[in-house]
Amino acid sequence: MSPLPRSSILSRHRFNLAEPLWWGLALGVIILFPEYLAVGTSVLVMVLFVLSYDLLLGFAGVLSLGHTVFFGIGAYAAGLLALAGWTEAVTGVLAAGAISAVLAAALGPFLLRLRGLPLIMITLSVGLVFFEAASKATWLTGGDDGLSGIELAPLFGRFGWGMYGHTKYLYALGWLFFLFYLTRRIVASPFGVALQGIRENDARMRLMGNPVLPHLVVAYVISAAIAGIAGALLTQTNSFVGLGVMGLDNSIDVLIMLVLGGVGRLFGGFIGAPVYMLVKHFASLWGPYYWMFMIGALLIVVVRVGRGGLLGIIERVTDRLTGRGVNR
Amino acid sequence: MSTLAFILLYGVSYGLVLCLIALGMLITMGLMRVVNLAHGAFAAIGGYLSATLIAHAGMPFPLAICSAVVAVAVLSLAVERLVYVYLYTASELDQVLVTIGLDFIVVAALALFFGPDVLPTRLPESLAGSVDLGFRTFEVYRIVVTIVCIAVIGALWLGFERTTIGAQVRAAVDNKSMTQAMGINVPRLFSLTFALGCGLAALGGAMGAPMLPLEPMWPFKYLILILVIVALSGSGNIRASVGVAMIVGIVETAGRYFFPQFAAFFIYLLLIALMIWRRDGLFARRRTA
Amino acid sequence: MSEFALEARGLNKTFGALLVTHDVSLSLAPGARRALIGPNGAGKTTLVGLLSGVIRPNSGTVSLFGVDVTARGAAQRTKRGLVRTFQISSLFPKLSVLENVFLAVSEQAGNSFNLWRAAGRQRILIKRAESIIEKLRLTEDMHRCVSEIAYGRQRLVEIAIALALKPKVLLLDEPAAGIPSGEVGLLLEAIASLPRDIAILMIEHDMEMVRNFASEITVLVQGRLLMTGSPKEVLASPEVQSVYLGSAGRPRRKVGVAGA
Numbered sequence: 001m002s003p004l005p006r007s008s009i010l011s012r013h014r015f016n017l018a019e020p021l022w023w024g025l026a027l028g029v030i031i032l033f034p035e036y037l038a039v040g041t042s043v044l045v046m047v048l049f050v051l052s053y054d055l056l057l058g059f060a061g062v063l064s065l066g067h068t069v070f071f072g073i074g075a076y077a078a079g080l081l082a083l084a085g086w087t088e089a090v091t092g093v094l095a096a097g098a099i100s101a102v103l104a105a106a107l108g109p110f111l112l113r114l115r116g117l118p119l120i121m122i123t124l125s126v127g128l129v130f131f132e133a134a135s136k137a138t139w140l141t142g143g144d145d146g147l148s149g150i151e152l153a154p155l156f157g158r159f160g161w162g163m164y165g166h167t168k169y170l171y172a173l174g175w176l177f178f179l180f181y182l183t184r185r186i187v188a189s190p191f192g193v194a195l196q197g198i199r200e201n202d203a204r205m206r207l208m209g210n211p212v213l214p215h216l217v218v219a220y221v222i223s224a225a226i227a228g229i230a231g232a233l234l235t236q237t238n239s240f241v242g243l244g245v246m247g248l249d250n251s252i253d254v255l256i257m258l259v260l261g262g263v264g265r266l267f268g269g270f271i272g273a274p275v276y277m278l279v280k281h282f283a284s285l286w287g288p289y290y291w292m293f294m295i296g297a298l299l300i301v302v303v304r305v306g307r308g309g310l311l312g313i314i315e316r317v318t319d320r321l322t323g324r325g326v327n328r
Numbered sequence: 329m330s331t332l333a334f335i336l337l338y339g340v341s342y343g344l345v346l347c348l349i350a351l352g353m354l355i356t357m358g359l360m361r362v363v364n365l366a367h368g369a370f371a372a373i374g375g376y377l378s379a380t381l382i383a384h385a386g387m388p389f390p391l392a393i394c395s396a397v398v399a400v401a402v403l404s405l406a407v408e409r410l411v412y413v414y415l416y417t418a419s420e421l422d423q424v425l426v427t428i429g430l431d432f433i434v435v436a437a438l439a440l441f442f443g444p445d446v447l448p449t450r451l452p453e454s455l456a457g458s459v460d461l462g463f464r465t466f467e468v469y470r471i472v473v474t475i476v477c478i479a480v481i482g483a484l485w486l487g488f489e490r491t492t493i494g495a496q497v498r499a500a501v502d503n504k505s506m507t508q509a510m511g512i513n514v515p516r517l518f519s520l521t522f523a524l525g526c527g528l529a530a531l532g533g534a535m536g537a538p539m540l541p542l543e544p545m546w547p548f549k550y551l552i553l554i555l556v557i558v559a560l561s562g563s564g565n566i567r568a569s570v571g572v573a574m575i576v577g578i579v580e581t582a583g584r585y586f587f588p589q590f591a592a593f594f595i596y597l598l599l600i601a602l603m604i605w606r607r608d609g610l611f612a613r614r615r616t617a
Numbered sequence: 618m619s620e621f622a623l624e625a626r627g628l629n630k631t632f633g634a635l636l637v638t639h640d641v642s643l644s645l646a647p648g649a650r651r652a653l654i655g656p657n658g659a660g661k662t663t664l665v666g667l668l669s670g671v672i673r674p675n676s677g678t679v680s681l682f683g684v685d686v687t688a689r690g691a692a693q694r695t696k697r698g699l700v701r702t703f704q705i706s707s708l709f710p711k712l713s714v715l716e717n718v719f720l721a722v723s724e725q726a727g728n729s730f731n732l733w734r735a736a737g738r739q740r741i742l743i744k745r746a747e748s749i750i751e752k753l754r755l756t757e758d759m760h761r762c763v764s765e766i767a768y769g770r771q772r773l774v775e776i777a778i779a780l781a782l783k784p785k786v787l788l789l790d791e792p793a794a795g796i797p798s799g800e801v802g803l804l805l806e807a808i809a810s811l812p813r814d815i816a817i818l819m820i821e822h823d824m825e826m827v828r829n830f831a832s833e834i835t836v837l838v839q840g841r842l843l844m845t846g847s848p849k850e851v852l853a854s855p856e857v858q859s860v861y862l863g864s865a866g867r868p869r870r871k872v873g874v875a876g877a
Binding site for chain 1: 363411414418420421422424425426428429430431432433435436437439440444544548551552555556559589590592593596597599600603604
Binding site: 004008009011012185186189191192193194196200203204205206211214215 | 719724737
């Protein structure tokens with residue numbers, strides 16, 4: 001068996017130096033920027049959300065503009081569970097993820113028969129329906145006010161959720177770590193390879209004997225579960241959930257964050273989410289709508305430059321520095 | 329009975345304005361095969377321009393609208409050459425991203441220039457009143473808008489179905505290089521077609537301002553409604569557009585009248601139902617044998 | 618009576634008002650080497666679509682080894698051993714040759730729902746992909762993007778994928794289409810070396826290829842089967858000559874006919 005090139009889709013199981021670097025940086029934040037832990041936790045949650053979206057868009061090639069539905073369902077589920085007395089954090093998150101997964105399993109077999117523009121529109125509509133539902137069902141979701149007063153039992157019975165946010169940050173980081181490696185494994189497997197084949201040419205996959213729809217549904221369900229977990233984490237770490245988790249804004253945000261970082265690399269969100277949130281934060285210091293202007297322009301630039309996103313640029317630079325560049 | 333008439337008349341006028349904008353989108357998206365989510369932005373700009381010309385330049389109503397339409401058409405020519413040319417051969421994802429980017433830029437610009445609140449529209453004296461149609465009084469403005477829309481849509485239909493230009497555009501979309509080889513200037517044709525589509529959007533946005541209130545988020549707010557009308561029109565079928573737009577307009581009006589709390593639900597669920605039912609009508613590419 | 622590998626009976630297909638396939642019946646025994654010829658627009662590609670399950674017939678049946686597969690889709694027919702190649706290469710352009718063939722090998726092995734093991738460590742499957750690539754003399758392109766290799770070699774990747782799927786019935790849709798004449802030889806060798814027990818139906822315009830390959834020829838004209846027979850019979854038949862080859866096939870002595 002001849003050695004596989006690093007860039008092959010069959011090499012995704014291989015060690016990548018960028019990963020431990022990133023985890024190191026994330027841990028470093030605790031020591032270097034302890035006053036930013038709350039923001040950092042939100043960033044981690046977003047990175048997880050983008051990861052779920054990358055699986056769907058980057059690997060399965062499914063463009064959905066309603067992915068926040070799963071995020072939102074997970075967020076509200078976690079909030080409601082905690083308010084109902086289920087204060088154990090980890091199982092609460094798992095339950096929330098499971099609920100999102102079930103919804104995806106129900107919708108997937110119908111939605112995923114569509115591709116391209118029809119799928120965009122139907123996912124957009126579904127997202128809007130859920131937003132309206134959440135908005136109107138104030139008895140369940142708190143409507144505009146949202147659900148607050150969410151309290152959780154100490155993590156693993158020992159670690160309090162304290163004011164300084166260390167527990168929350170490490171908790172979110174732990175989930176991200178675990179789910180990242182799970183997703184990485186899936187993407188490196190024959191299933192993941194077939195998924196990318198479907199993305200590249202689904203007609204051909206069908207003529208290879210792959211019925212396509214089951215693969216897409218499985219990817220959709222896994223992606224929804226992870227998105228639900230991300231939403232649940234947001235609720236748990238903010239002790240609050242509001243309508244924003246179901247809004248169209250969030251669906252568009254996750255798309256932009258992924259594209260910014262780089263689609264289909266699994267690592268895109270790790271760069272895209274922090275950068276996006278930074279830009280949003282600093283641009284909003286100038287005024288309420290400036291960030292939209294910047295992001296709009298940035299989006300057009302990123303697409304024109306080529307969709308490797310920021311990761312693509314970084315890759316090209318490191319390739320040049322290390323003298324690689326074959327087979328990219 | 330008068331309630332029914334009210335809903336029908338309101339729904340039809342609302343639907344026709346949407347139809348006008350949708351036809352503009354049908355032209356840019358359907359004919360040119362570009363997923364153009366920024367179409368609403370041109371409509372919004374048209375609306376805002378027209379309102380500004382009336383309020384600050386004191387222009388008479390019809391003139392303001394026409395000026396706005398022309399201005400947007402000219403603007404769109406620039407945008408087409410600068411941005412959209414790259415999208416004709418780009419992937420669907422890229423088209424979505426770039427047009428969303430344009431939306432963001434326009435929304436931000438509108439908010440920065442005009443503020444985040446709804447911009448009230450002032451109708452001129454002659455159009456502000458109501459007229460008694462026997463079974464019900466009805467706003468003059470809506471009747472005028474309905475007539476204008478029917479006229480424009482009729483002209484469009486004649487233009488595309490009956491003239492050579494329509495055939496040329498259709499040919500150019502199907503086979504660009506062949507059409508160019510026949511001596512037709514395809515880039516210029518595309519530019520003019522695009523300008524027409526955006527002009528229609530601006531007309532809809534400007535005329536429809538009393539019914540579709542002007543606010544910075546306008547492009548996103550009405551995106552899904554217009555998208556669905558376009559998608560359900562099959563490949564460039566004007567009659568189907570009008571039909572679908574009528575249904576959407578009437579259902580939306582009825583929903584708001586009978587169940588104001590849940591109006592939005594109805595329309596979205598209707599859209600989903602329509603999309604599932606008419607799945608084959610969504611941009612079925614003409615298969616060549 | 619031995620079972621036919623592929624049997625189509627009374628296939629009809631209309632697109633709107635256009636009758637594209639009219640009462641076509643076809644049987645291939647295992648090991649068949651059949652060529653399908655006919656003028657452009659005869660409906661050859663539609664027929665392949667009907668046989669492979671991509672198009673549903675208005676009426677008629679398709680059976681594989683005696684089992685009726687008319688209601689089954691393309692994926693299922695492939696699983697039963699019916700494999701087709703494309704006239705215009707339908708590969709995975711951004712993936713390498715090895716990745717392309719691996720997809721087929723993995724799919725054939727029923728491995729594509731394996732979510733846990735790393736694909737890159739599936740030695741047996743990767744080795745099988747490599748051996749198919751070697752057999753078709755594509756080894757030097759193994760790790761190159763399919764879109765970057767010569768078109769003739771891309772057509773060989775089509776064949777590689779077909780082989781990976783362990784076909785029992787193979788439908789080759791104009792395998793030589795678009796290949797520069799210098800590269801056709803590789804293709805001919807590859808087809809000649811295909812296992813003897815596979816039934817092959819090949820659509821081709823290139824008469825040289827047809828003569829080299831086929832033990833039987835079927836002629837399709839305007840959606841109807843004109844005749845089936847040995848190459849000698851078919852190519853000598855005056856009917857076939859006039860319909861397919863046109864008057865250019867006739868000897869030039871008859872000057873003055875039709876103002877030519």
